Amino acid sequence: xxxxxxxxxxxxxxxxxxxxxxxxxxxxxxxxxxxxxxxxxxxxxxxxxxxxxxxxxxxxxxxxxxxxxxxxxxxxxxxxxxxxxxxxxxxxxxxxxxxxxxxxxxxxxxxxxxxx
Amino acid sequence: xxxxxxxxxxxxxxxxxxxxxxxxxxxxxxxxxxxxxxxxxxxxxxxxxxxxxxxxxxxxxxxxxxxxxxxxxxxxxxxxxxxxxxxxxxxxxxxxxxxxxxxxxxxxxx
Numbered sequence: 598x599x600x601x602x603x604x605x606x607x608x609x610x611x612x613x614x615x616x617x618x619x620x621x622x623x624x625x626x627x628x629x630x631x632x633x634x635x636x637x638x639x640x641x642x643x644x645x646x647x648x649x650x651x652x653x654x655x656x657x658x659x660x661x662x663x664x665x666x667x668x669x670x671x672x673x674x675x676x677x678x679x680x681x682x683x684x685x686x687x688x689x690x691x692x693x694x695x696x697x698x699x700x701x702x703x704x705x706x707x708x709x710x711x712x713x
Numbered sequence: 714x715x716x717x718x719x720x721x722x723x724x725x726x727x728x729x730x731x732x733x734x735x736x737x738x739x740x741x742x743x744x745x746x747x748x749x750x751x752x753x754x755x756x757x758x759x760x761x762x763x764x765x766x767x768x769x770x771x772x773x774x775x776x777x778x779x780x781x782x783x784x785x786x787x788x789x790x791x792x793x794x795x796x797x798x799x800x801x802x803x804x805x806x807x808x809x810x811x812x813x814x815x816x817x818x819x820x821x822x823x
Contacts, residue, residue, distance in 0.1 A: 632812065641716070641817040642751070642759065642802050647810050656810040692758060699749035699764030700804070706758055 599623040601693055601704035608710045614681035617707045619693035626674035627651045630696040633667060633678045636706075637689040647696070648676060683711045717742065717803055717815035724821040730791040733818045735803030736784060741813050743784035747806035750779060750788045754799045762801075763788060790820075798822040 604618040619631065633645040646657040648667040655667045666679040676693055688711045694700035718736040725731040735742065735750075742748055748766045751759035761770055763779035766786065776791045786805070790797055803815040 642814040644812040699761040703758040
């Protein structure tokens with residue numbers, strides 16, 4: 598069965614960076630795009646970006662351009678989201694999701710807390 | 714990219730039907746048949762309920778249906794059940810490999 602398993606919670610100081618991983622299993626990793634979404638506490642879903650392991654393309658939301666980088670290692674079926682210059686407003690749960698028939702499969706979420 | 718507009722809250726009684734709207738522009742909702750809807754219970758990851766405007770994934774109850782007219786998409790839930798109480802988000806493709814979400818709607822089953 599398809600699963601996306603994300604790395605554990607992180608606590609970071611303002612100005613630092615964070616890297617969240619998303620390990621895929623149960624399907625061919627390069628056959629589907631991975632989308633990254635964040636959700637601040639009590640807030641809605643916000644799209645960060647989109648990566649296509651098949652053709653190597655990445656697209657970032659304008660709001661996060663220059664601060665977020667999406668990468669992957671196809672040999673271990675793992676996607677990564679790197680966010681730098683963290684601010685307290687970046688405290689949120691970050692999700693990866695597989696595209697295909699909507700965002701059909703989601704990771705469990707990774708809480709990133711930014712606090713001094 | 715501005716968020717799609719959803720009502721902050723809707724409510725209904727068990728057995729009733731409700732509709733949640735999702736208004737965008739001709740650059741997103743109105744321009745593509747790639748609108749999806751997600752249900753999210755507290756502390757859980759979102760779950761896709763509708764994709765490509767009106768397709769229901771396997772395992773999702775046929776009480777959930779989707780439609781679109783112009784720049785507004787809608788999610789209708791018929792025969793409301795207590796377990797339907799959750800937050801609902803719409804999402805649309807917005808061109809150039811970008812996505813945009815709605816602000817979310819809290820459904821209360823009275």
